[in-house]
Amino acid sequence: MLTGKTCLVTGAAQGIGRASAVEMARQGAVAVALADLDVDGAEGTAELVRAHGATALVVRTDAREASSLRDLLDTVDRELGALDVLHNNVGITEAQLTDQLAVDVLPVEVWDLVMQVNLRSYFLTTQYAVPLLRRSRLGPSIVNTASTSGKAAAPRGPAYAASKGGVVMLTKATAVDLSPEVRCNCVCPGTIETPMAQQYIARAEDPAAQLAAMTGAQLVPRLGLVEEVAALVCFLASDAAGFTTGSAYDVDGGKLAWRGARA
Numbered sequence: 581m582l583t584g585k586t587c588l589v590t591g592a593a594q595g596i597g598r599a600s601a602v603e604m605a606r607q608g609a610v611a612v613a614l615a616d617l618d619v620d621g622a623e624g625t626a627e628l629v630r631a632h633g634a635t636a637l638v639v640r641t642d643a644r645e646a647s648s649l650r651d652l653l654d655t656v657d658r659e660l661g662a663l664d665v666l667h668n669n670v671g672i673t674e675a676q677l678t679d680q681l682a683v684d685v686l687p688v689e690v691w692d693l694v695m696q697v698n699l700r701s702y703f704l705t706t707q708y709a710v711p712l713l714r715r716s717r718l719g720p721s722i723v724n725t726a727s728t729s730g731k732a733a734a735p736r737g738p739a740y741a742a743s744k745g746g747v748v749m750l751t752k753a754t755a756v757d758l759s760p761e762v763r764c765n766c767v768c769p770g771t772i773e774t775p776m777a778q779q780y781i782a783r784a785e786d787p788a789a790q791l792a793a794m795t796g797a798q799l800v801p802r803l804g805l806v807e808e809v810a811a812l813v814c815f816l817a818s819d820a821a822g823f824t825t826g827s828a829y830d831v832d833g834g835k836l837a838w839r840g841a842r843a
């Protein structure tokens with residue numbers, strides 16, 4: 581449970597971020613700040629958060645910009661006066677930006693953008709959030725959204741894989757530097773049914789084959805649900821996870837548990 585906690589979720593307008601924010605409110609969070617470029621989507625999340633009785637604060641944020649992330653934490657401090665849980669979740673893939681996806685053709689501008697949003701913004705948001713988290717008397721905690729791609733590379737996603745591998749190590753480095761006051765863990769989702777995943781599947785030459793390729797090697801052969809990721813995020817953010825820090829938890833239908841072939 582997250583009773584009485586004040587939370588911040590980035591990339592909160594849809595997908596995993598929306599589910600995480602709503603689950604935080606359901607678990608008793610007193611307030612949830614919702615950061616995203618997509619203000620309309622974040623307002624939709626805010627309505628769902630308020631339906632659970634929590635305060636919702638929408639902050640238009642561009643995760644590419646350090647100044648925007650600075651403003652985000654200043655706004656949270658000014659409007660909510662506290663921060664107990666930070667969920668760094670915003671993310672993009674190179675497939676949203678280009679068709680030239682393999683490492684030998686990926687444009688460097690796309691590499692830079694993926695790194696800016698997926699890795700640099702997690703570092704900056706964490707850095708700006710630390711003074712607030714250190715003021716918390718409610719077991720402050722950071723949860724980062726990494727990916728199975730941060731542990732094992734998928735084809736045609738070199739920037740994404742490198743950024744998510746970076747998130748796994750940033751999580752450990754953060755846990756070390758902020759211990760014992762602030763815990764930091766990350767979740768590594770496999771293929772989750774969100775707009776990002778749906779767009780990736782739809783853009784494939786053969787979407788059905790793409791879906792089968794993405795889920796076929798899993799021990800639970802289906803797309804994961806955003807609620808299944810949110811449940812893990814909220815557990816790691818809660819006091820029940822008080823002995824966990826610096827760890828990366830898979831929520832992937834068993835994809836990384838085996839070699840992917842029975843023969």
Ligand SMILES: NC(=O)c1ccc[n+]([C@@H]2O[C@H](COP(=O)([O-])OP(=O)(O)OC[C@H]3O[C@@H](n4cnc5c(N)ncnc54)[C@H](O)[C@@H]3O)[C@@H](O)[C@H]2O)c1
Pocket residue numbers: 590591592593594595596597615616617618621641642643644669670671672697725726727728768769770771772773774775776777
């Ligand atoms: N969906 C999956 O299968 C999957 C698997 C593993 C990891 N993840 C990770 O989970 C996280 C959430 O993914 P999702 O599938 O919910 O994605 P999504 O595309 O559904 O949502 C991402 C959100 O980030 C916002 N965003 C994008 N660029 C931004 C920017 N520059 N500034 C502010 N906001 C911005 C978007 O508006 C959107 O609301 C990401 O970090 C992603 O890499 C997703």
